[in-house]
Amino acid sequence: AQTVTQSQPEMSVQEAETVTLSCTYDTSESDYYLFWYKQPPSRQMILVIRQEAYKQQNATENRFSVNFQKAAKSFSLKISDSQLGDAAMYFCAYFGLSGNTPLVFGKGTRLSVIA
Amino acid sequence: SAVISQKPSRDICQRGTSLTIQCQVDSQVTMMFWYRQQPGQSLTLIATANQGSEATYESGFVIDKFPISRPNLTFSTLTVSNMSPEDSSIYLCSVDGYTFGSGTRLTVV
Numbered sequence: 001a002q003t004v005t006q007s008q009p010e011m012s013v014q015e016a017e018t019v020t021l022s023c024t025y026d027t028s029e030s031d032y033y034l035f036w037y038k039q040p041p042s043r044q045m046i047l048v049i050r051q052e053a054y055k056q057q058n059a060t061e062n063r064f065s066v067n068f069q070k071a072a073k074s075f076s077l078k079i080s081d082s083q084l085g086d087a088a089m090y091f092c093a094y095f096g097l098s099g100n101t102p103l104v105f106g107k108g109t110r111l112s113v114i115a
Numbered sequence: 116s117a118v119i120s121q122k123p124s125r126d127i128c129q130r131g132t133s134l135t136i137q138c139q140v141d142s143q144v145t146m147m148f149w150y151r152q153q154p155g156q157s158l159t160l161i162a163t164a165n166q167g168s169e170a171t172y173e174s175g176f177v178i179d180k181f182p183i184s185r186p187n188l189t190f191s192t193l194t195v196s197n198m199s200p201e202d203s204s205i206y207l208c209s210v211d212g213y214t215f216g217s218g219t220r221l222t223v224v
Contacts, residue, residue, distance in 0.1 A: 035213055043205045045158075045215040091157060095212050102148045103213055105157045 002027045004094050006106035013082045014114050020067075021077045021109050023092030033095040034068065035103070036077045040088040048090070051075065079111075087113045117142050121208055121216030128198055128223050135194045136219045138208035143188035149181070152205040152218075161206075164191050198223045 003026045013019035025034070036048040051059045051068050058066050063083075067076045079086055092106040118141040128134050138147065146165055150158040161181055162170040170183040184192045195202050200223045208216045 033213065037215075043152075043218040043220050045207060045218070047213065047215075050213070093213070101212075102160050102163065103158075103209070107157045 002029070002094050002096060002104045004092050004104050004106040006092050006109050008109045009107070010110045010112070012112040012114055013079070013086075015082055015084060017082055018078060018080045019082055019111065021079075021090055021092075021111070023075045023077070023106055025073050025075065025092070025094050025104075027073070027094065027096065029096045029098055031097040033097065034066075034075045035093040035095065036064070036066070036075075037091045037093060038086075038088045039091065039108075045091075049077065082113050084113050084115060087111055116214045117144060117210050119208060119210060119214060119216035121219060123219055124217060125220040126222070128221065130199050130223055132198055133194055133196045134198065134221060135192050136206055136208075137192050138190070138216050140189045140210055144210040145188070146210070147185065147191045148209040148212075149183065149191075149193045150207045150209060152207065154203070158207065161193070195221065200224070 005024045032053045034051045038046045038048050049059050049061045049064050051066055058068050063080045065078045089108045089110050091108045094104045120139045122137045148163050149161040151161050152158045160173050161176045162172045164170045164183050164185040166185045166188050180196055182194045203223045206219045
């Protein structure tokens with residue numbers, strides 16, 4: 001079975017600085033997606049960024065980028081120019097494409113942004 | 116990707132009662148997933164709902180406690196039955212594998 005590990009329960013960053021959240025996963029599949037979700041206190045799961053495993057190029061969405069290392073099964077999220085609104089829980093998730101299987105989530109990292 | 120409308124957004128319920136959560140999708144989808152997120156925890160899959168067949172429940176979740184309906188390809192409901200304070204959680208539906216509704220924050224008192 002697939003597993004996702006987020007080893008940092010909590011992180012903090014100064015406003016305007018850069019922070020990297022770590023995620024590793026384990027799978028025997030070759031075709032899958034990886035996601036980072038942001039969950040603010042409003043409870044909604046907001047998709048931040050998606051990476052297809054077959055793509056070598058790291059995904060980027062404005063201030064958010066990933067470092068995808070397929071061989072190492074690592075998928076870290078970098079947030080540049082951190083803003084107060086980035087404070088939230090961040091979840092890394094794995095989605096296998098071999099069938100209609102659900103997401104596998106990590107335990108999450110709580111990010112605080114210090115003004 | 117699909118857009119999901121989930122209702123209610125939050126509710127406070129008395130123990131022993133039941134609450135039904137609805138998810139309406141703006142397009143037809145084969146499978147819908149229901150998750151529970153207990154306070155301070157990650158998401159846990161409750162069940163997978165296919166249209167026209169009974170939902171498939173994960174270990175630790177049973178149909179009597181969490182009955183699910185899937186009457187068509189755009190709609191599903193999850194009922195939390197005979198609630199206790201331990202059922203206080205965020206409940207989320209999902210389609211496409213990775214698109215989520217806005218969530219329902221349930222507090223049982």
